Amino acid sequence: MILEKQRGGLSTGRSISKTLFRKPRNALEGGERAAAEAVAPNVPDRLMEACPGCKAMIFADQLAQNAGICPNCGLHHRIGPARRIALIADPGSYHAVNEDFTEPNHLGFPGYDEKLRRARAASGAAEGVATGFARVEGCPCALYVMDPAFMMGSMGTAVGEKITRLFEAATARRLPVVGFTVSGGARMQEGILSLMQMAKTSGAVRRHGDAGLLYIAVLTDPTTGGVTASFAMEADITLAEPGALVAFAGPRVIEQTTHQKLPEGFQRAEFLLEHGFVDLIVDRRSQRATIARLLRLHGEEAWT
Amino acid sequence: MKAYDKVLAARAGGRPTAASFIEGIFTDFIEMHGDRRYADDPAVIAGIARLNGRPVTVIGIERGATLEERMRRNFGSAHPEGYRKALRQMRLAEKFRRPVVCLVDTSGAACDIGAEERGEGQAIAENLTTMMGLRVPIVSVVIGEGGSGGALALAVADEVWMLENAVYSVISPEGAASILWKDAGAADRASECLKLTAHDLRRMEVVEHVFRERDGWPRVYDNLRAALWKALGHYAGMGEEALLAHRYEKFRKIGRMGEA
Ligand SMILES: [Zn+2]
Numbered sequence: 001m002i003l004e005k006q007r008g009g010l011s012t013g014r015s016i017s018k019t020l021f022r023k024p025r026n027a028l029e030g031g032e033r034a035a036a037e038a039v040a041p042n043v044p045d046r047l048m049e050a051c052p053g054c055k056a057m058i059f060a061d062q063l064a065q066n067a068g069i070c071p072n073c074g075l076h077h078r079i080g081p082a083r084r085i086a087l088i089a090d091p092g093s094y095h096a097v098n099e100d101f102t103e104p105n106h107l108g109f110p111g112y113d114e115k116l117r118r119a120r121a122a123s124g125a126a127e128g129v130a131t132g133f134a135r136v137e138g139c140p141c142a143l144y145v146m147d148p149a150f151m152m153g154s155m156g157t158a159v160g161e162k163i164t165r166l167f168e169a170a171t172a173r174r175l176p177v178v179g180f181t182v183s184g185g186a187r188m189q190e191g192i193l194s195l196m197q198m199a200k201t202s203g204a205v206r207r208h209g210d211a212g213l214l215y216i217a218v219l220t221d222p223t224t225g226g227v228t229a230s231f232a233m234e235a236d237i238t239l240a241e242p243g244a245l246v247a248f249a250g251p252r253v254i255e256q257t258t259h260q261k262l263p264e265g266f267q268r269a270e271f272l273l274e275h276g277f278v279d280l281i282v283d284r285r286s287q288r289a290t291i292a293r294l295l296r297l298h299g300e301e302a303w304t
Numbered sequence: 305m306k307a308y309d310k311v312l313a314a315r316a317g318g319r320p321t322a323a324s325f326i327e328g329i330f331t332d333f334i335e336m337h338g339d340r341r342y343a344d345d346p347a348v349i350a351g352i353a354r355l356n357g358r359p360v361t362v363i364g365i366e367r368g369a370t371l372e373e374r375m376r377r378n379f380g381s382a383h384p385e386g387y388r389k390a391l392r393q394m395r396l397a398e399k400f401r402r403p404v405v406c407l408v409d410t411s412g413a414a415c416d417i418g419a420e421e422r423g424e425g426q427a428i429a430e431n432l433t434t435m436m437g438l439r440v441p442i443v444s445v446v447i448g449e450g451g452s453g454g455a456l457a458l459a460v461a462d463e464v465w466m467l468e469n470a471v472y473s474v475i476s477p478e479g480a481a482s483i484l485w486k487d488a489g490a491a492d493r494a495s496e497c498l499k500l501t502a503h504d505l506r507r508m509e510v511v512e513h514v515f516r517e518r519d520g521w522p523r524v525y526d527n528l529r530a531a532l533w534k535a536l537g538h539y540a541g542m543g544e545e546a547l548l549a550h551r552y553e554k555f556r557k558i559g560r561m562g563e564a
Binding site: 199209 | 437505560
């Protein structure tokens with residue numbers, strides 16, 4: 001439920017230009033930018049941003065070409081559905097479903113309409129998850145990708161409904177589901193209705209599984225709260241991105257509740273792997289190949 | 305009563321806890337311990353009892369009646385092993401064809417290093433998928449506080465009931481207030497916004513029944529026993545496929561008012 005302090009930093013155009021126009025925080029930063037501009041004097045659009053992992057200044061286009069991974073420290077920066085789909089799906093193979101699906105402010109929660117408006121402006125999407133069908137190295141699958149720019153992928157009734165519909169459609173079409181999670185948890189502005197989405201999505205995941213179909217989840221930074229306690233942790237195969245925070249209660253809440261110092265690397269993907277909750281940690285650049293291999297092992301190559 | 309007064313009533317010290325409900329509703333309760341994986345979680349009590357003579361599996365989140373009990377039971381905040389103990393008992397209920405009754409009373413799942421190390425999120429998630437497919441009737445009753453995922457992990461049921469002063473919410477009003485307005489003191493305002501009272505949830509069709517408390521606890525237990533007898537009989541006679549379809553649809557319909 002509680003959003004952790006942003007670690008990955010959103011790679012959106014907006015944050016990049018803000019970085020460009022803000023004053024350098026220290027001499028080194030300013031100096032590096034001057035040096036970078038000297039290297040590329042004829043590219044005025046070559047924007048830079050500070051990597052939240054190593055604090056180095058990185059060119060935005062360099063980051064984009066590297067799948068949003070810092071070339072200096074390897075931090076997997078947060079990316080949105082459009083870039084993720086481009087990295088995973090075969091070109092031109094993705095077809096979105098329920099793209100404009102929204103739900104009303106069921107509880108009349110104060111300030112929620114305005115929050116939704118801002119989330120739509122920031123993400124360019126109607127809701128916090130993209131769902132559709134695609135091919136990965138030729139293997140057909142249903143695909144969902146949660147959106148960190150939309151209220152940090154929080155799950156309300158629209159997200160729950162879109163995920164549920166995707167699993168139901170995948171069950172009907174006998175397709176595997178590949179899903180990328182990123183979430184601050186349940187969306188509190190929808191009260192109990194958002195909590196119920198955990199049960200609803202779990203029902204759809206269960207039916208898909210009972211039909212003998214494969215579900216692969218890829219946990220990305222951060223995956224927390226009600227999403228961790230439902231469809232993120234219900235896959236047949238659970239992959240995670242390096243360094244991703246995956247938790248039920250976030251580290252700040254635990255620190256405040258217990259007044260204990262948290263162990264090094266607590267709740268990171270590597271910690272979950274060590275404790276038996278993740279099958280494999282996969283670098284973003286090799287996810288497409290890994291997912292395709294897994295889909296083939298459960299599809300055309302499977303015993304009949 | 306205002307919403308926040310209900311929150312305070314649901315948490316009040318003198319309010320009976322799950323153990324008292326079990327004692328008041330059922331006979332011959334025999335408690336079963338442990339999850340066979342890690343430990344026995346005192347925050348969850350589970351076992352077999354008789355409802356009007358017939359066997360049922362009963363699972364309750366137990367806050368504890370005295371301070372000493374409360375500390376031993378982690379104030380009713382269950383660790384993964386508590387949810388896995390419940391899961392084990394539900395699987396046995398399915399094997400031996402007896403219905404499951406869950407009594408929910410928790411401010412939320414345990415929030416500490418151990419809970420996370422042992423996979424609190426995974427434990428809750430596994431209960432959700434298992435309960436969605438469990439081939440025996442399930443009724444869950446929120447008897448006090450229904451705190452978020454830690455409550456839902458025992459409340460995927462054919463029917464969910466609440467006592468009239470119980471509350472059920474995605475987040476504590478204090479938590480919501482501190483996130484929304486940076487002021488945990490605004491919990492009364494947050495309680496109104498979250499629509500967490502039994503009557504709110506009945507209106508939203510998240511719960512099927514609300515039980516009066518004003519006639520005293522013995523009457524509450526009698527009413528629950530009669531209602532459970534009727535409901536479990538109804539669902540047991542439904543046939544497995546119809547039962548699971550009904551349970552799926554109960555949750556499937558929640559929050560489906562959207563466009564397209
Ligand atoms: Zn870096």
